[in-house]
Amino acid sequence: MNALEARGLVKRYGGLVAVNDIGFDLHDGEILGLIGPNGSGKSTVMKLVMGIERPDAGSVKLDGVETVGWPSYRIARAGVGIVFQHSRPLHRQTVLENIKLALLPDSLLRLTATAGVDDRAREIADSVGLGDVLHRHPATLPFADLRRMEMAKAIARDPKVVLIDEPFAGLTGGEVETFSELIRALRAQGHAVLLVDHNVKSVAALADRVLAMYLGQQVSEGTVDEVMRNETVRRVYLGGTLEASQRNGAAAETRPSLLRVEDVSVFYGKAQALEHVDLHVNEGEFVSVVGLNGAGKTTLFNAISGLVPYAGTVAFGDHALAGRTPAAIARDGIVQCPESRQLFGDMTVRENLDLGGQHLPAEARAEQLAWLFELFPILESRQGQVARTLSGGEQQMLAIARALMMRPKLLILDEPTLGLAPVILEQLSNALERLRASTPITVLLGEQNVTFALPHADRVYLLEHARVVWEGEPAKFAAVMGEGYL
Ligand SMILES: Nc1ncnc2c1ncn2[C@@H]1O[C@H](COP(=O)(O)OP(=O)(O)OP(=O)(O)O)[C@@H](O)[C@H]1O
Ligand SMILES: [Mg+2]
Incomplete structure (x- = not known):
């Protein structure tokens, strides 16, 4: 069964059509890669699914239930988690507290009181490799750990569907590998994953299918190979290779x-x-x-x-x-x-x-x-x-x-x-x-x-x-x- 079904999504900002008739299916235990040049509408698609922005037209069904128009906390509760393109930690809280808040977004006041939450938060932190920095404040963390924390927050409540926006940006080769493993593990546990990143190699290695966007529209959808071979995708997104010039x-x-x-x-x-x-x-x-x-x-x-x-x-x-x-x-x-x-x-x-x-x-x-x-x-x-x-x-x-x-x-x-x-x-x-x-x-x-x-x-x-x-x-x-x- 499809965990997520998007149909005919449209989002306008003034005269700009940021997302223009985008639709896709996302199954349990599947990774769908979403690629496209800067500004092609990838993050906006994620925001529409998450209910952060409301589409001007179209439908999003989660387990067959229409979610367009729901506030984003309700969509989160229904089983969607998002890893934002840019980390947005609460700086006064420690790593552990940030994860706990993600576990209990509706009950800030019970933060200290709720038993079990602490254990669960530690468990999640461990699973993404944050076990050693639980009591540090986000500002003191290296970049990769901040991204790990965003990941931990997104999966805290065990969402069916995980939206991951540019997990690899700013990560080194080794870190990309670790994050890829985390994402594969999500798939193995049956999560449905929508993945956006400009690290084409890594997306290609992970995704079961890929959807390519340009100027808000779908230009290609299919297997990694099919999409990467697509003429338009090559021209507007992949480009040629970097030329090394001779230096003196x-x-x-x-x-x-x-x-x-x-x-x-x-x-x-x-x-x-x-x-x-x-x-x-x-x-x-x-x-x-x-x-x-x-x-x-x-x-x-x-x-x-x-x-x-x-x-x-x-x-x-x-x-x-x-x-x-x-x-x-x-x-x-x-x-x-x-x-x-x-x-x-x-x-x-x-x-x-x-x-x-x-x-x-x-x-x-x-x-x-x-x-x-x-x-x-x-x-x-x-x-x-x-x-x-x-x-x-x-x-x-x-x-x-x-x-x-x-x-x-x-x-x-x-x-x-x-x-x-x-x-x-x-x-x-x-x-x-x-x-x-x-x-x-x-x-x-x-x-x-x-x-x-x-x-x-x-x-x-x-x-x-x-x-x-x-x-x-x-x-x-x-x-x-x-x-x-x-
Ligand atoms: N609130 C807004 N007002 C006006 N334009 C907006 C607004 N939000 C997004 N846009 C525009 O919509 C287009 C799509 O943005 P989006 O963030 O979805 O792109 P993206 O595919 O995620 O790009 P990138 O790879 O650079 O992150 C962009 O050109 C952006 O400038
Ligand atoms: Mg983006």
């Missing part, structure tokens, strides 16, 4: 130094996040820092940007940056596009971009804007849309565009590939190449996606457990690190 590392080495990080250490309480890190970036160079989650990449960038205190020296050009405010450092020309995006959610796309370019003379600003619209056409057509309502990938594009609006001397990109469709990665990759060819920009890139980080780089640093453990040319990286890291 030696030439870049002789250019004047722009950024020097010397003997930098950072502590968060007792935990050491960076240990005696040395790194330099020359003018016009493209340097990639690769490393697993929690290796210290973001901490390194935050130290450079003046966002966390550190011991040691960070110098930009001929002056040390210690003691300067983040704002002064940004005015100096170091612009960080953070992993967390930090867009102004209530402002429009255009307002976010204008803020980025506010220091530029009008003409330069217009020029920069035109260039960015060429790079990310979706941003041009969505200038008036409130940033918070953009799809995950659209927000990522806006964050990168806003950083570029500032015309930085040194652009720091922290995990720019997060949540981007393969075809957009290709565009971004080409854009970075063009940027290098046509401007004097210098780029420091943090990535765990080695396939993206290597082709562009003049030099690569490998960060592991707070330390730089290797430095060299990208061509040598694969040879030295072996297949294991990739």
Whole structure:
């Protein structure tokens, strides 16, 4: 029997048809993959099923019972759980408390009193690998653990149908494997799973069937092979492969130094996040820092940007940056596009971009804007849309565009590939190449996606457990690190 039957789903936002006549069946013990470019309507489909948004037309049946129009807590009670694209933990509560609240969403007050709930919450935490961090607060957790917590919350009440939105984004190869195992286990237990992710390989490995969307509509449905071979899917979603361009590392080495990080250490309480890190970036160079989650990449960038205190020296050009405010450092020309995006959610796309370019003379600003619209056409057509309502990938594009609006001397990109469709990665990759060819920009890139980080780089640093453990040319990286890291 079908656990879930969706028919003719339509969702409009003003003039935009985000979901246009989408229907599918989902059986018990089955994983249905939902793929498509950024903004194609995948997350919206999940919200319609979950009752977070109400469809303008169509039907959703859970075990044969119509649920359209039900509030989302009722749909949750009837057996649907969702893992959101972005983690939304309660920061004042511990991991255990967050999971308990998911178990008892209707009875906050009984949180401490209910026996059995504590045991059940621990059991769930164990099953997703959170057993050791039960009493930590979400803010102190590594990224993968936050995703685990979202997973734990979604399956807390043993839902029949589990909706999982981009579980792999930001996870490393090994972590993706672990999460894939968790999802397979859900299927083995008889759950019906709807899975969205841009990690095509992993979705292909998991899904029993795949449905591909584009501009709100279904473009293909079938087995993984059928859908991946589909002409439209290839063109609008998968794209080609990233091109590696030849670098002349030696030439870049002789250019004047722009950024020097010397003997930098950072502590968060007792935990050491960076240990005696040395790194330099020359003018016009493209340097990639690769490393697993929690290796210290973001901490390194935050130290450079003046966002966390550190011991040691960070110098930009001929002056040390210690003691300067983040704002002064940004005015100096170091612009960080953070992993967390930090867009102004209530402002429009255009307002976010204008803020980025506010220091530029009008003409330069217009020029920069035109260039960015060429790079990310979706941003041009969505200038008036409130940033918070953009799809995950659209927000990522806006964050990168806003950083570029500032015309930085040194652009720091922290995990720019997060949540981007393969075809957009290709565009971004080409854009970075063009940027290098046509401007004097210098780029420091943090990535765990080695396939993206290597082709562009003049030099690569490998960060592991707070330390730089290797430095060299990208061509040598694969040879030295072996297949294991990739
Ligand atoms: N409240 C809203 N107002 C206006 N437009 C919206 C709103 N919510 C979503 N949209 C738009 O609807 C489209 C579909 O969004 P959705 O989040 O479903 O995309 P997605 O397929 O999940 O993309 P991604 O892979 O980038 O996460 C996007 O273009 C988005 O900007
Ligand atoms: Mg989405």
